[in-house]
Amino acid sequence: MVVSSSLLPKMDTVDDFEPVCYFAxxxxxxxxxxxxxxxxxxxxxxxxxxxxxxxANSKHNLYLFDKKNDET
Structure with a gap:
């Protein structure tokens, strides 16, 4: 098991990551x-x-924004 390998630093918690797509x-x-x-x-x-x-379609208005910097 990779998590318990002596070559890796000790981990206090185990995190699970799941690849998910999302749309703004x-x-x-x-x-x-x-x-x-x-x-x-x-x-x-x-x-x-x-x-x-x-x-490319002029009937769509797309707005690009950065949520991180939009909070001000």
């Missing part, structure tokens, strides 16, 4: 947990193509 525009995200590498790459390209189509 309010759409529901989805789990990427069981996607193969090829499926994940295809999904990223699909979402990018969707974004490019939306910004």
């Amino acid at each position: 525009d309010g759409r529901r995200g989805y789990s990427l947990k069981y996607m193969r590498r090829e499926e994940l790459l295809t999904d990223v390209l699909h979402q990018y193509e969707r974004y490019i189509r939306m910004i």
